[in-house]
Amino acid sequence: MEISKSLTIAGSDSGGGAGIQADLKTFQELSSYGMSVITAVTSQNTKGVHDVHPIPMKHIASQLEAIATDVNPQAVKTGMLGDMDTIHLIADRVRQYEWKNLVVDPVMVAKGGARLLEEQAVSTIKQTLIPLASVVTPNIPEAEALTDKQIKTMEDRKEAAVLLAQMGAQTVIIKGGHGTEDKVSDLLFDGEEFTIYEGERYSTRNTHGTGCTFSAAITAELAKGNNIRQAVTVAKEFIELAIKEDLHIGSGHGPTNHWAYNQYYKRNGIN
Numbered sequence: 001m002e003i004s005k006s007l008t009i010a011g012s013d014s015g016g017g018a019g020i021q022a023d024l025k026t027f028q029e030l031s032s033y034g035m036s037v038i039t040a041v042t043s044q045n046t047k048g049v050h051d052v053h054p055i056p057m058k059h060i061a062s063q064l065e066a067i068a069t070d071v072n073p074q075a076v077k078t079g080m081l082g083d084m085d086t087i088h089l090i091a092d093r094v095r096q097y098e099w100k101n102l103v104v105d106p107v108m109v110a111k112g113g114a115r116l117l118e119e120q121a122v123s124t125i126k127q128t129l130i131p132l133a134s135v136v137t138p139n140i141p142e143a144e145a146l147t148d149k150q151i152k153t154m155e156d157r158k159e160a161a162v163l164l165a166q167m168g169a170q171t172v173i174i175k176g177g178h179g180t181e182d183k184v185s186d187l188l189f190d191g192e193e194f195t196i197y198e199g200e201r202y203s204t205r206n207t208h209g210t211g212c213t214f215s216a217a218i219t220a221e222l223a224k225g226n227n228i229r230q231a232v233t234v235a236k237e238f239i240e241l242a243i244k245e246d247l248h249i250g251s252g253h254g255p256t257n258h259w260a261y262n263q264y265y266k267r268n269g270i271n
């Protein structure tokens with residue numbers, strides 16, 4: 001059996017809940033071999049982001065090259081990119097190496113409020129990365145920033161999804177974690193049809209890294225050859241269980257439980 005390979009291009013979270021660490025844990029749990037290109041090292045814990053050290057461009061490029069000249073990933077995701085130059089570099093290399101199944105998680109601001117992307121770089125994401133995306137996965141504030149639209153209702157979300165598809169993304173998923181409804185609903189638009197993935201909204205502070213984990217799960221499933229709807233179905237179940245069965249680590253916004261999906265299936269005797 002050929003092993004699927006997934007790559008994350010993102011920031012490191014020393015606290016282990018988001019960024020590269022969440023992505024690699026998710027790839028591992030979903031049986032896809034994980035690789036990483038680190039764009040920045042954050043000094044972070046469940047209480048917030050305390051420091052950010054951007055990785056020099058030259059070294060981001062050499063990490064990308066090291067991967068491309070040896071092991072080809074079947075799916076690639078982006079997370080924290082920091083600035084315009086990094087976005088340009090990554091878009092350029094994704095094209096050059098002909099990497100397919102690009103999942104763009106347009107990370108802008110951490111749950112604690114720290115900016116992880118400079119404000120002027122929002123338009124660079126729109127112009128250079130979204131046109132290459134198989135899937136773009138903004139949360140509601142990110143979708144607002146990318147479309148310059150206020151999003152209050154499901155109709156607003158649908159209009160924003162259409163705008164993001166017009167920017168060139170093949171599939172758009174506007175995540176509903178920041179919504180105010182009792183249920184949490186993620187809206188998928190594939191250029192033709194809307195699908196709403198609705199689930200329980202769990203009341204917990206342990207949601208650090210939910211977006212990273214969700215997009216990493218989509219990436220791992222695409223790397224295995226699944227289509228986007230199959231990938232989102234698994235990713236929804238993975239993130240729901242990771243939030244529901246929370247771990248209570250740290251004194252702030254704790255991480256999600258990356259073991260929960262596999263433990264659930266073991267407990268229920270399903271393989």
Ligand SMILES: Nc1ncnc2c1ncn2[C@@H]1O[C@H](COP(=O)(O)OP(=O)(O)O)[C@@H](O)[C@H]1O
Pocket residue numbers: 138139140175176177178184185186199200201202203204207209210211212214236239240243
């Ligand atoms: N309290 C919650 N209960 C259940 N699912 C949630 C909750 N918060 C977020 N999610 C799910 O986690 C994923 C990430 O959502 P969101 O929080 O909107 O993204 P981000 O972490 O990028 O801000 C989505 O699939 C969303 O539906």
Ligand SMILES: Cc1ncc(COP(=O)(O)O)c(N)n1
Pocket residue numbers: 010011012013018019020042044079080107109110111112116207208209210211212
């Ligand atoms: C390195 C890194 N990447 C992404 C996030 C976003 O995660 P969240 O929105 O849950 O804080 C983060 N906090 N740190």
